[in-house]
Amino acid sequence: xxxxxxxxxxxxxxxxxxxxxxxxxxxxxxxxxxxxxxxxxxxxxxxxxxxxxxxxxxxxxxxxxxxxxxxxxxxxxxxxxxxxxxxxxxxxxxxxxxxxxxxxxxxxxxxxxxxxxxxxxxxxxxxxxxxxxxxxxxxxxxxxxxxxxxxxxxxxxxxxxxxxxxxxxxxxxxxxxxxxxxxxxxxxxxxxxxxxxxxxxxxxxxxxxxxxxxxxxxxxxxxxxxxxxxxxxxxxxxxxxxxxxxxxxxxxxxxxxxxxxxxxxxxxxxxxxxxxxxxxxxxxxxxxxxxxxxxxxxxxxxxxxxxxxxxxxxxxxxxxxxxxxxxxxxxxxxxxxxxxxxxxxxxxxxxxxxxxxxxxxxxxxxxxxxxxxxxxxxxxxxxxxxxxxxxxxxxxxxxxxxxxxxxxxxxxxxxxxxxxxxxxxxxxxxxxxxxxxxxxxxxxxxxxxxxxxxxxxxxxxxxxxxxxxxxxxxxxxxxxxxxxxxxxxxxxxxxxxxxxxxxxxxxxxxxxxxxxxxxxxxxxxxxxxxxxxxxxxxxxxxxxxxxxxxxxxxxxxxxxxxxxxxxxxxxxxxxxxxxxxxxxxxxxxxxxxxxxxxxxxxxxxxxxxxxxxxxxxxxxxxxxxxxxxxxxxxxxxxxxxxxxxxxxxxxxxxxxxxxxxxxxxx
Amino acid sequence: xxxxxxxxxxxxxxxxxxxxxxxxxxxxxxxxxxxxxxxxxxxxxxxxxxxxxxxxxxxxxxxxxxxxxxxxxxxxxxxxxxxxxxxxxxxxxxxxxxxxxxxxxxxxxxxxxxxxxxxxxxxxxxxxxxxxxxxxxxxxxxxxxxxxxxxxxxxxxxxxxxxxxxxxxxx
Numbered sequence: 001x002x003x004x005x006x007x008x009x010x011x012x013x014x015x016x017x018x019x020x021x022x023x024x025x026x027x028x029x030x031x032x033x034x035x036x037x038x039x040x041x042x043x044x045x046x047x048x049x050x051x052x053x054x055x056x057x058x059x060x061x062x063x064x065x066x067x068x069x070x071x072x073x074x075x076x077x078x079x080x081x082x083x084x085x086x087x088x089x090x091x092x093x094x095x096x097x098x099x100x101x102x103x104x105x106x107x108x109x110x111x112x113x114x115x116x117x118x119x120x121x122x123x124x125x126x127x128x129x130x131x132x133x134x135x136x137x138x139x140x141x142x143x144x145x146x147x148x149x150x151x152x153x154x155x156x157x158x159x160x161x162x163x164x165x166x167x168x169x170x171x172x173x174x175x176x177x178x179x180x181x182x183x184x185x186x187x188x189x190x191x192x193x194x195x196x197x198x199x200x201x202x203x204x205x206x207x208x209x210x211x212x213x214x215x216x217x218x219x220x221x222x223x224x225x226x227x228x229x230x231x232x233x234x235x236x237x238x239x240x241x242x243x244x245x246x247x248x249x250x251x252x253x254x255x256x257x258x259x260x261x262x263x264x265x266x267x268x269x270x271x272x273x274x275x276x277x278x279x280x281x282x283x284x285x286x287x288x289x290x291x292x293x294x295x296x297x298x299x300x301x302x303x304x305x306x307x308x309x310x311x312x313x314x315x316x317x318x319x320x321x322x323x324x325x326x327x328x329x330x331x332x333x334x335x336x337x338x339x340x341x342x343x344x345x346x347x348x349x350x351x352x353x354x355x356x357x358x359x360x361x362x363x364x365x366x367x368x369x370x371x372x373x374x375x376x377x378x379x380x381x382x383x384x385x386x387x388x389x390x391x392x393x394x395x396x397x398x399x400x401x402x403x404x405x406x407x408x409x410x411x412x413x414x415x416x417x418x419x420x421x422x423x424x425x426x427x428x429x430x431x432x433x434x435x436x437x438x439x440x441x442x443x444x445x446x447x448x449x450x451x452x453x454x455x456x457x458x459x460x461x462x463x464x465x466x467x468x469x470x471x472x473x474x475x476x477x478x479x480x481x482x483x484x485x486x487x488x489x490x491x492x493x494x495x496x497x498x499x500x501x502x503x504x505x506x507x508x509x510x511x512x513x514x515x516x517x518x519x520x521x522x523x524x525x526x527x528x529x530x531x532x533x534x535x536x537x538x539x540x541x542x543x544x545x546x547x548x549x550x551x552x553x554x555x556x557x558x559x560x561x562x563x564x565x566x567x568x569x570x571x572x573x574x575x576x577x578x579x580x581x582x583x584x585x586x587x588x589x590x591x592x593x594x595x596x597x598x599x600x601x602x603x604x605x606x607x608x609x610x611x612x613x614x615x616x617x618x619x620x621x622x623x624x625x626x627x628x629x630x631x632x633x634x635x636x637x638x639x640x641x642x643x644x645x646x647x648x649x650x651x652x653x654x655x656x657x658x659x660x661x662x663x664x665x666x
Numbered sequence: 667x668x669x670x671x672x673x674x675x676x677x678x679x680x681x682x683x684x685x686x687x688x689x690x691x692x693x694x695x696x697x698x699x700x701x702x703x704x705x706x707x708x709x710x711x712x713x714x715x716x717x718x719x720x721x722x723x724x725x726x727x728x729x730x731x732x733x734x735x736x737x738x739x740x741x742x743x744x745x746x747x748x749x750x751x752x753x754x755x756x757x758x759x760x761x762x763x764x765x766x767x768x769x770x771x772x773x774x775x776x777x778x779x780x781x782x783x784x785x786x787x788x789x790x791x792x793x794x795x796x797x798x799x800x801x802x803x804x805x806x807x808x809x810x811x812x813x814x815x816x817x818x819x820x821x822x823x824x825x826x827x828x829x830x831x832x833x834x835x836x837x
Contacts, residue, residue, distance in 0.1 A: 078690045079707070080682075107693025108705055112784075118701040125704055521738060526684070528778040546683055546741070546777060590709060608712075610743035633742035634713030638752070650708060656721055659677060662704035663726045 010135050013044040013069040014127065015060065017051035017076035019106055026110035026119040032075065035124050039131050043067050051076050057089035064093035071134045075103035075127050096139035098589070098649065101130040129661025136653045140589040143627070147233035148337035149580050152177065154225055154519075157185020158562055159342035159554025159569040161207050166573035167340075168216035172580060175334055176211060177239055178221045180271075182289035183208055185344055189272065189368060191375040193562060194422040195452035201288060201377075208290040221291060226331070228522055231631065232549030233337045233585045243327035244295040245304065246282075250322035251293035257282050257323060258294065260316035262309060268300050270379075273372050277379035282313055287377055296323075338549045338576035341533065342569060343519055345510040345555040348402030348409065356398060356506055357471040361484055362387035364471060364504045367397075367419055374426045384430050384503075392502035394434040395427050396486055398468045403509030404440060411530065413509030413559040417443045420507045421456045427505075428459055436462040436499060438488055446563070464499075466491045471504055510559040523550050532558045543572040548585070551575050590632035590649040596622050598644030605636040605645060674794040676703040677722040678731040678787075681711045683741035684776050685733030691780030699784040700791040703731060710734070711772075712745025716756045719770055726803050729769040729794040731786070736774040746774070766797055 014036040018024035029047040037045035044063045048056050051074055063069055072095070074086050079102040087097035105123045113119035149172055153164040156178030164176045176183070187193075188208075190200035211217050220241060227238035258280055266278035272286045281300035284292070302309035303325055317323045350358035350366050358364045363386050365373075376382035386392055397420045403413040417439065424435045437456075442463065444453045457463070466488040475481045476498070483500035490497050512531030513519065520527045524547045526534040533552045536544040543551045551572035554565040579585065601621040605614050613629035614636060616622075625636075625645070634647045643652070680686040686707050692699070708714065711734025719730045732753065734746040753772045760767055771790055775782045 078693070080687065080690060104690075104705070104707075107690040109701070111693040111696050112699055113701045114698045115701070122701045122704065129704070129706070524741060526687075526739075526777040534778050546687070608748060610745075631742055633710035633745045634708065635710060635742065635745045635748050638713050638715040639748070647709075647713065650713060652715070652717075655706065655708075655718060658706050659718060659722045659727075660725055662677060662706065663675060663722070 010041040010071055011043045011067065011069050012039075012041045012071040012073060012131055012134060013060065013063045013067065014039075014042050014046070014131060015051055015056075015072070015074045015076075016047045016105070016123070016127070017056070017074065018047065018049045019076060019110075020050065023076070023106050023110045026113060026116055027105060027123045028116065028120045031120055032123050032127055036073075036127050036131060039128065041071070041135060042131060043069060052082050052085050057085070057092070060086070060089045061093035064090070064095055069093075070095065070099060071137065072100045073103060073127065073130045073134050074100070075105045075123060075130070077106040078104045078108070098140040099134070099137050101134040101137065103127050103130045125662045128664075129658040132657040132661040133654045136651060136657060138648075140648055142586040142589055144584040145233055145587055145628070146584050147580055147582070148235075148335050149173065150175065150334070150336045151576050151580070152225075152235070152237055152334070152336040152339045153342060154339065154523075155185070155342035155344055155554070155556070156180075156183030156211075156219075156221065157342060157344045157554060157565075158187040158204065158207075159344070159565040160185070160340070161204075161211055162566045162569035163340045163342060163553050163573045164217055165207060165210055165214065166570055167576060168214045170573075170577055172216065172577065174214075174217045175237075175239075175336065176217055176219050177223050177225055178219075179224050180285065181222050181244060181295040182285040182291070183211060183219070183221060184286075184288075184290065186368075187562060188286065188288070189274075189371060189375075191371055191378075192422060192426060194418045195446070195448040197422070197425070205288045205290075208288065212290045219291065220332075222295065225522060228339070228524070232547075232579070235336050235339060235549065237334050237336060237339070239332045239334065241330040241332060243298070243329055244293075245298070245301070245323060245325055245327050246294050246296060247322045247324050247327075248291050248293050250320050251317075252320065252322075253284065253292040253294070255284060255294065256316040257313035258284070260312040262302065262312055268297070273379050274366075274369055276369060276372055293322075338551065338579055339523060340551045340553055340569075340572045340576060341519070341523060341525070341545075341556055342553045342572075343513055343516070343556045345559065346513050348413075348508040348511050350401055350506045350508050352408060353401060355470045356401065356468070356504070357473075357484070358506055361471065361473060361504075363392075363484060363502060364506065366506050366508045367416070367423055368508070370423050370427070370505050374423070374430060382430065384427055384433075386502060390502075391431050392427075392433045394436070394483075394501040395424075395431075395503045395505060396468075396484075396499060396501040397424060397435070397437040397505045397507060398471075398486070399437065399439045399507045400467065401506040401508045402511070409509060409511060409530070411509075411559065412443065414443070415559060415561045416507035416509060418446070418449055418452065418561065420505070421452060421461070423505060424461045425456060425459060428461065433502070434462070435460075436464055436501070438464050438466060438468050438486065440465070440467055446561070464488065464490050464492075464497070466497075475500075510555060513556070516556070519556075523547065525550060525552070532556070543568050543575055549576075549579065588632065588649070590634075590647060591627050591630040592625055592632065592634060592637050592645050592647045593627070594623055594625055595644045595646060596620070598642050599623055600642045600644070602641060604639055604641060608636050608639055669799075672799055674702050674728040674791055674799075675726065676729040676731055676787075676790060676794060677727045678703045678705045678733065679708055679711070679714045679718060680705050680733040681735060681741070681746075682707055682709045684735035684739065685711075685773070685783070687777040688733075688775045688779050689783045691777065692783040693780075695780050697780060697784040699787050702791045702794075703787045710740065710742050710745040711749040712740075712742065714749060714752070716752050716759070719756060723765065723769070723800060724802050724806070726800075728797075728800045729771070729790060731790055732770075732772045733775050733783075733786075734772070736776055739776060765800065765802075768793055769797060769800060
C-alpha cells in the first residue's frame with residue numbers, strides 16, 4: 001500500500017470539470033479552482049475541460065504520484081453518474097478509491113441556476129464542503145457477494161418470453177411467472193403485425209412452445225409474485241400458485257372435459273376474445289395456449305363454488321385423472337440472483353370518453369375487438385361484422401383515444417397510429433368498406449413504418465386530420481339515417497364535417513397496469529407519476545432500475561411496439577447475464593458498524609433494522625451488526641444514543657464537516 | 667436592521683434513492699430554481715440525525731430541508747418512517763428553543779418528481795426569506811455576552827447574593 005494512505009498530513013487534489021459548456025457556461029470554473037487552492041490541505045487545484053475523459057483521469061493519477069496526494073475531490077456531474085469512474089481513476093493512481101469525494105455542480109448547480117454569480121458561489125460552497133469532508137475519509141474495501149445464477153422473469157408477454165428464452169439459451173435457469181392461465185400476452189390476441197403484416201401467431205407460438213419445452217425454463221402460469229426480499233444476487237421470492245383444478249402434468253389438452261361440462265352452452269365472457277365470444281367454466285384460454293391445458297374458473301364452476309355438481313368433466317377425464325378439485329393455493333419460495341420485470345400494460349377504457357359512445361352504440365368498437373374479429377380463429381372466424389350481422393360499408397377510425405389528451409393521458413401510446421393503419425388495411429382486405437382514419441398526427445417513426453403509411457394511402461384509405469368531437473346516431477339528413485355520425489373539425493380543410501359511417505373503431509391507448517404501484521413496491525422500483533416503471537437512466541440505462549439486479553422490459557416501462565419490446569427484453573437479459581457471468585457483485589462499503597467500547601447495550605438500535613442485521617450479544621451486553629446483512633441506510637446510526645454506531649462513508653464527522661463546509665465557504 | 671443583501675441559507679439532506687435522484691432529474695430537465703439550498707447526500711433520510719439539523723442551524727443555516735422517498739417507497743423498507751418520528755420530536759424541541767417550525771421541513775419527493783424539487787426549494791426559500799435570518803451563531807455570541815457577568819465570582823454579580831440565599835434555603 002502506498003505510503004501516502006496514512007491519515008497523517010492531508011494532501012488534497014481538487015479538480016473542477018468544465019463539462020464542455022455544461023458547467024463552464026454557468027460557473028466560473030477557474031475562479032472556483034483558485035478559491036479551492038487556498039483552502040487548508042489543498043495541494044493541487046485545477047480546472048479541466050472534461051474530467052471524465054482519459055486525459056482528465058490521467059491528470060488525477062499523475063498528480064497523485066507527483067504531489068503525493070492522499071485525497072481527491074472532483075467537482076463535476078452527479079456522483080450517481082461518475083463516482084465509479086473517478087474512484088477507479090483514484091485507485092489506478094495507487095490510492096484507496098474511498099479517499100475520494102465528488103461534488104455535484106452540474107445537475108445541482110449549473111443546470112438549475114439562472115445567475116452566473118450565484119452559480120459560482122454555490123459551486124464554491126459545495127466544493128468547500130467536500131474538501132472539508134474528504135479529510136475524514138478512511139481507506140475502505142469493497143466486499144464481494146456471490147450471485148445466484150437463476151433468473152426470475154415476471155410476465156409472460158412477448159417481452160417476458162423473449163427475455164426468458166434469451167437467458168435460458170445461455171444456459172441459465174429461468175423461472176417465468178405469468179398471472180394468466182397462458183403466456184402470450186397481448187401479442188397472442190393480434191392477427192397480423194405491422195409493418196410486415198406477418199401473422200402474429202406464426203411468429204409468437206413457436207416461441208411460446210419453446211418456453212414450455214425448454215429444459216432451463218420453469219413456467220408457472222396462473223401464478224403471481226407475492227413477496228420479494230434480499231438484494232442483487234440473492235433474492236428470495238415467494239410465488240403464489242393459484243389452483244387451476246387441473247393437473248398440468250397429466251392434462252393432454254384433449255378438451256373432452258369442456259364438451260362434457262354440465263353447462264351445455266358456453267355462457268361466460270371469453271377474456272381472450274375480449275368478451276366477443278363465450279366460454280364455459282372449464283376452458284382453454286385459446287387454441288395455442290401454453291401450457292396447452294384447460295383451466296377451471298373458480299367463480300363459475302359449480303363444483304368449486306357450491307360443491308354440488310355432477311362432475312361430468314371428471315368422468316370425461318376418467319383415465320387421466322387430470323382434473324383435481326382438491327388443488328389448493330400454493331406458496332412456493334425460490335432463490336434467484338436477478339429479476340426481469342415485463343408486466344406490460346392495460347388498454348385504456350374507452351368508456352371514459354363518453355362522447356365516442358363506446359358501450360352505448362353497439363357499432364363503436366375498440367381496436368382490439370376488431371383485431372379479434374379479423375382473426376380467423378376469432379369469434380366470427382375472420383369476418384368483420386356489425387352487431388346485427390351485416391358487413392360494414394364504411395368504417396371510421398378515431399386515433400388518440402386516451403392518449404395525447406390532457407383530460408385522460410398526456411403521453412403518446414406510440415403504437416396506435418401503426419396499429420390503426422394495419423387494421424384499416426385488414427378491414428379493406430376483408431370487407432372492401434370505405435375506411436377513413438381521423439388523426440391528429442400520424443406517427444410512423446420506425447423501420448418500414450413510413451412506407452407502411454404510404455401503402456395505406458395507396459390502398460385508398462382516407463386520412464382526415466382532426467380530433468373527433470362527438471359520435472352520434474342523430475341523423476340530420478337521409479344519408480345519415482341508421483348510421484353513426486362523427487362530428488369533426490377537418491383542420492386541413494378548415495371546416496367542421498359530419499361523416500356518417502357504419503362502424504367506428506377507437507384506437508384506445510396504453511396505460512400502466514392497474515396494480516403497477518403494488519408491483520413497484522414489491523420489487524422496490526420507482527414509478528413515474530403516470531405509473532410506468534422508471535428506468536435508471538433514460539438513455540444510458542434504459543432497462544436497469546434503481547434497485548440492482550431488477551431490470552425492466554417492454555411496456556411496463558412505457559408504451560412501445562413489439563420490436564422495441566423484444567429489443568428491451570434482450571437488453572434486460574444481457575444485463576442480467578453480465579452480472580451472473582461475473583459471478584459476484586461488489587458491495588459499496590457503506591455498512592454500519594459498532595464501536596464496542598462505546599456501546600451501552602441499550603438495545604435502541606435493535607428494532608430499527610429492517611434487515612435484522614443487528615443482534616444483541618447477551619454475554620457482552622453489546623449490540624452487533626452483521627456486515628453481510630447491513631444495507632447501509634444508516635437509520636441505526638442516527639438513533640444510537642451513545643454514538644457508538646458508525647457508518648462507513650457517512651460518518652458523523654464527515655457529515656458535520658460537510659454541514660460546516662456548505663455554510664461557511666468564504 | 668436586517669442586511670439588505672441577506673440571502674437565506676438552507677441545508678438540504680437528500681436521500682440517495684429518491685430525492686437526490688429527483689434533484690438530478692430537475693437538473694437534467696434544466697429546471698431553474700433558487701440557488702439557496704445546498705444538498706448533502708445521505709443513503710436514506712433515516713440517516714438524518716436530529717443533531718445534523720440542530721448543528722446546521724447552529725452553524726448559520728436559516729432553514730433545513732429533509733427529502734426522502736414517499737412513505738411505503740423507502741429503498742430501505744421503512745427508514746423514512748423513522749425519519750417522521752424523529753422529525754415530529756425535533757419540531758417539539760425547536761418550538762421549545764424558540765425556533766420557528768417552518769424553518770425545518772420534511773418532504774417526500776420520489777425519483778421522478780424533478781418538478782417538485784424545484785417547487786419545494788423555491789417555496790422553502792421564500793418561506794425562510796419571509797421569516798428573516800435565524801442568526802443562531804450571532805445570537806449565541808450575544809447570549810454568551812449576557813451570561814458572562816453571571817459567571818463571575820460571587821459578590822461582583824448583581825444576582826449572586828440572591829443565588830447564594832436560594833442555595834442556603836435549599837440546603
